[in-house]
Amino acid sequence: MSMFNKGEELLKLCNEKNKKISDIVIEKELNDTGVSYDELMNKMKETLDVMNNSATSALNKEIISVSRLTGGDSKKVEAYKNMDNTLSGRLINSAMAKALSTSEVNASMGKIVACPTAGASGILPSAVLTAKERLNLTDEDVIKGLFTAAGVGEIVAKNATISGAEGGCQAECGVASAMAAAAVVEMSGGTPEACLNAASFSLINIMGLVCDPIAGLVEYPCALRNASGVVNALISADLALAGVNSLVPFDEVVDAMYKVGKLLPESLRETAMGGLASTPTGEELKRRIL
Amino acid sequence: MKDYRVFDILGPVMIGPSSSHTAGAARLGKIAKEIAGGNFYKAIFYLHGSFAKTYKGHGTDRALVAGILGMEPSDENIKDSFNIAKNQGIDIEFVETDLGYEHPNTVKIVFKYIDNEDFYVIGSSIGGGSIIITNINGTKLKFSGDYPTLLSKYIDTKGTISRISSILSTNDINIATMKVTRESNIASMVVEADTEISDFILNEISKLEEVIYIKGINPIKG
Numbered sequence: 001m002s003m004f005n006k007g008e009e010l011l012k013l014c015n016e017k018n019k020k021i022s023d024i025v026i027e028k029e030l031n032d033t034g035v036s037y038d039e040l041m042n043k044m045k046e047t048l049d050v051m052n053n054s055a056t057s058a059l060n061k062e063i064i065s066v067s068r069l070t071g072g073d074s075k076k077v078e079a080y081k082n083m084d085n086t087l088s089g090r091l092i093n094s095a096m097a098k099a100l101s102t103s104e105v106n107a108s109m110g111k112i113v114a115c116p117t118a119g120a121s122g123i124l125p126s127a128v129l130t131a132k133e134r135l136n137l138t139d140e141d142v143i144k145g146l147f148t149a150a151g152v153g154e155i156v157a158k159n160a161t162i163s164g165a166e167g168g169c170q171a172e173c174g175v176a177s178a179m180a181a182a183a184v185v186e187m188s189g190g191t192p193e194a195c196l197n198a199a200s201f202s203l204i205n206i207m208g209l210v211c212d213p214i215a216g217l218v219e220y221p222c223a224l225r226n227a228s229g230v231v232n233a234l235i236s237a238d239l240a241l242a243g244v245n246s247l248v249p250f251d252e253v254v255d256a257m258y259k260v261g262k263l264l265p266e267s268l269r270e271t272a273m274g275g276l277a278s279t280p281t282g283e284e285l286k287r288r289i290l
Numbered sequence: 291m292k293d294y295r296v297f298d299i300l301g302p303v304m305i306g307p308s309s310s311h312t313a314g315a316a317r318l319g320k321i322a323k324e325i326a327g328g329n330f331y332k333a334i335f336y337l338h339g340s341f342a343k344t345y346k347g348h349g350t351d352r353a354l355v356a357g358i359l360g361m362e363p364s365d366e367n368i369k370d371s372f373n374i375a376k377n378q379g380i381d382i383e384f385v386e387t388d389l390g391y392e393h394p395n396t397v398k399i400v401f402k403y404i405d406n407e408d409f410y411v412i413g414s415s416i417g418g419g420s421i422i423i424t425n426i427n428g429t430k431l432k433f434s435g436d437y438p439t440l441l442s443k444y445i446d447t448k449g450t451i452s453r454i455s456s457i458l459s460t461n462d463i464n465i466a467t468m469k470v471t472r473e474s475n476i477a478s479m480v481v482e483a484d485t486e487i488s489d490f491i492l493n494e495i496s497k498l499e500e501v502i503y504i505k506g507i508n509p510i511k512g
Contacts, residue, residue, distance in 0.1 A: 025296065029295060029296045032293070032295060033295065040296075043297065044296075044300075046303075047297070047300055047301065047303065050303050065307070066307070066346075066347060066348075066349050067346070067347040069347075105306065106306030106307045107306060107307045108306070108307075108369075109305050109306055109307065109312070109349045109352065109368060109369045110305065110306060110366070110369075111303065111304070111305055111306075111364060111366055112303075112304065112305075112306050113300055113301060113302075113303050113304075114300075114301060114302055114303075114304060114309050114313075114418075114419070115299065115300045115301075116299050116300075117309060117418075118304065118306050118307060118308055118309045118312075118313075119307075119308075121306070124300075146300060147296065149299075149300070150296040150297075150299045150300050151296075153294075153299035153300070154294040154295075154296070154298075154299055157292075157294045157298070157299060158292065158293070158294060162299075163417065163418075165417070179299075215344070215347055216340070216343070216344045216347070216348075217307065217344065217347040217348065218306065218307040218308050218348070219307070289346070289347055290343060290344065290346065290347060
């Protein structure tokens with residue numbers, strides 16, 4: 001039996017037991033699957049290893065996509081990060097480079113963790129690794145954060161959608177940012193309430209974002225939206241850690257995101273028939289690639 | 291409300307770029323190969339719908355070939371599957387086609403053998419790396435490959451279902467789902483079980499007089 005289906009139920013459990021979101025998610029997973037605590041932690045460690053690789057392997061090496069449409073941007077941003085006079089500073093640029101890295105690895109048929117999907121796979125690894133560096137945390141802290149992220153993702157998947165074909169990019173990159181925001185709030189020592197506030201902000205910030213990939217490929221604008229997605233997660237986390245409260249509770253934000261997704265025309269839900277995909281340039285690139 | 295687990299959200303670990311067009315394609319290829327059996331010298335992939343339109347950019351072609359070579363969806367050699375097939379002397383062909391009223395991500399894989407007739411499997415990648423197999427050599431059916439699966443064909447005879455299920459229960463196999471269909475006097479049965487179905491059990495079932503085909507398929511990781 002599932003212990004929580006909604007954000008409110010998750011918060012109630014955290015408060016009753018005086019535990020973090022990650023503790024409750026781990027408890028639920030042990031209950032549901034019957035695996036041992038060590039097995040569960042080892043599996044998450046393996047997942048983190050794949051994330052680590054994908055988030056760093058394009059930083060210093062140009063990785064080009066199978067279609068040859070995109071690639072090499074992670075390396076550019078990583079090099080740019082090291083200049084002293086960047087507008088948004090080292091941390092933000094480093095986070096963007098890491099998110100682009102996973103997206104580029106994905107588009108070149110490298111190994112990634114879909115979180116919650118392959119198209120949005122750059123956001124969560126970059127967010128937790130950036131927080132780990134910034135806060136001098138251990139792998140164990142990061143692993144806990146990943147369980148918090150999974151808990152948030154489970155709630156959205158159950159009550160709304162994590163599919164771009166159903167809900168647009170807000171359901172993929174938006175949800176990835178929400179998961180990441182909650183994770184890094186917990187890793188920063190924030191309360192469970194702050195975790196869900198941060199997740200809410202991430203979804204609110206990009207509500208309505210359409211899925212319009214050129215030629216239907218998981219490349220452009222996907223990689224860019226992974227870069228902006230991790231920044232969305234980090235600033236959402238900071239807002240929540242500063243004490244900003246989400247007026248609309250998380251569960252209602254998730255409902256709103258789902259309803260907005262349903263209202264999006266099919267042309268803006270992963271069909272490559274609208275948005276950037278249907279621009280003259282998008283159409284021309286599609287003819288050239290396919 | 292479908293329940294989700296941690297690694298449904300943080301997973302699968304897969305080769306990109308698309309869970310449906312790449313990871314699902316590799317799974318389809320691998321299950322098709324397990325159903326058809328080895329030693330084919332050529333495989334022809336008839337691609338339908340979105341598979342036909344976007345297979346090159348998504349690496350669907352390389353993933354399908356990797357699958358029929360036995361690779362899992364997380365195998366980093368998927369990228370090089372064309373070369374690996376070539377080195378193994380396996381000929382590959384892709385045909386863009388219209389398979390009719392099928393899911394947009396559907397493929398028909400035809401295996402060619404030197405001393406056997408062609409064998410084909412049709413399946414669809416239905417999202418998030420999940421798949422369904424819908425047709426084996428003209429026999430329509432439906433299974434996901436998520437469970438250990440037993441496929442069998444037999445001359446329709448009273449009591450066959452109970453004879454097969456009793457062999458399973460004697461060997462401590464719990465049946466999760468069972469579907470039986472019939473065309474003329476040939477019945478097809480798909481059983482999804484909770485635990486792996488061993489060669490011993492397959493052998494026991496194949497001893498039944500009316501059984502003309504039996505195959506066990508184990509789930510694919512990732």
